[in-house]
Structure formats: C-alpha cells, structure tokens
Amino acid sequence: DIQMTQSPSLLSASVGDRVTLSCKASQSIYSSLAWYQQKLGEAPKLLIYSANSLQTGIPSRFSGSGYGTDFTLTISSLQPEDVATYFCHQYYSWNTFGAGTKLELK
Amino acid sequence: EVQLVESGGGLVQPGRSLKLSCVASGFTFSNYGMNWIRQAPGKGLEWVAYISSGSSYIYYAETVKGRFTISRDNAKNTLYLQMTSLRSEDTALYYCARGLTTVATYFDYWGQGVMVTVSS
Numbered sequence: 561d562i563q564m565t566q567s568p569s570l571l572s573a574s575v576g577d578r579v580t581l582s583c584k585a586s587q588s589i590y591s592s593l594a595w596y597q598q599k600l601g602e603a604p605k606l607l608i609y610s611a612n613s614l615q616t617g618i619p620s621r622f623s624g625s626g627y628g629t630d631f632t633l634t635i636s637s638l639q640p641e642d643v644a645t646y647f648c649h650q651y652y653s654w655n656t657f658g659a660g661t662k663l664e665l666k
Numbered sequence: 667e668v669q670l671v672e673s674g675g676g677l678v679q680p681g682r683s684l685k686l687s688c689v690a691s692g693f694t695f696s697n698y699g700m701n702w703i704r705q706a707p708g709k710g711l712e713w714v715a716y717i718s719s720g721s722s723y724i725y726y727a728e729t730v731k732g733r734f735t736i737s738r739d740n741a742k743n744t745l746y747l748q749m750t751s752l753r754s755e756d757t758a759l760y761y762c763a764r765g766l767t768t769v770a771t772y773f774d775y776w777g778q779g780v781m782v783t784v785s786s
Contacts, residue, residue: 603779604773606772609772649711651770651772653770660710
C-alpha cells in the first residue's frame, strides 16, 4: 500500500499569511494526488486534483504543486474561512489518504 | 446542484448487520462510479469500496472485504452498502462520494455522512 505522510499535523498562521502544507508519498504516484478541505462538522470538499488542477468554484488563493512523491498545497493569503483540516489523497494505486493537517488561526 | 444524502446509520451490536443508502440528485447517476469512504471519530479518512457506473467493477478495502457489499440501483439513483459481521473498528462516519469512471480517481462530491456505531 502507498502511505501518505502529511506535515505538519498542526499549523498556526495569521490572516494574510502564505501557508504551505506538505504531503509525501511512500512511492511515486506521478500526479495522481488530490487535496480536500474539511471544516468542523462538514464533509470534505475537493480543492485540487491531478496535483495542480483547481476544482471549479475554489478560490484562486489555493494552489497545488508537486510530482512523484512530494506535493504541496499553498494558500497564498490565509483567510479566516480557511480554518479547517486538509487531507491529501493518492489515487494512483487504490486510494489512501494522509492523516491531515489542521490549520488554525494564530 | 449535486446532492448526495446518506441514511441508514445507527447503533448496532458487534456481529450484526446494517445497510446504508445514499440517494443522489443533480447529475446523471448512471454515468459515474461511486464510493463509500469512512472516518472514525477523530481520525483520518479511509476508502471502503467502489462500484463502477454499470456495476461491472467492484472493489473493496482489505479491512472490509468479505463483510461489506456495495451495490447500486441506477433506476432509483441510489447507492448501497450492506455491512455484515460488524466490528467495533467499523465505528465511523460513512460518506458516499462521487468518483469518475475508474476506481483510481478523486472524489468531487461527498455526502454529509451517516454515523455507524458498533457497540454492545
């Protein structure tokens, strides 16, 4: 099974900050990676697919990058509504998720 | 608007069975593969099962293989998950999620989830 490791597990940042979340795969998954945002008590929402494609309706401050084993989700200017847990998901070989990064306001 | 609404959850004793449903609307259900994904309390996400648009391809996570059965009724726009021989470790919020034409895809829409608690 492909393991997905996210870091950090908890991130505190201020409104307006540029925020970077990391996700590493245990083997190459090429570009078969998605990012989801999950707010408290809500279902996950797709943000990014194919490592760097922005899902329709998602603000452009969200972007994804990476290929192979190392991936990044970037929020260019953190907004209060971005407080959530973020999960990465590889779909190259079956489906596995990272444990998540909880993003909070400083 | 795409909507996925799960139902059928509840409290069940270990070893018993439960059947979840997910009613889809706002898209052509018969064109999409569908998935069940679960999240144990305070934990991350675990993919559970996939069924292709025409039910020809079905896949399960090893943790539920032989105990869970995914199925769909395209005439009723409904996805199902029959769960048998339930264990405490099956306690989780179960989401249905839309995929694409293969099991190897991202999930673009999710339901709100239905809670399953396995306890004596």
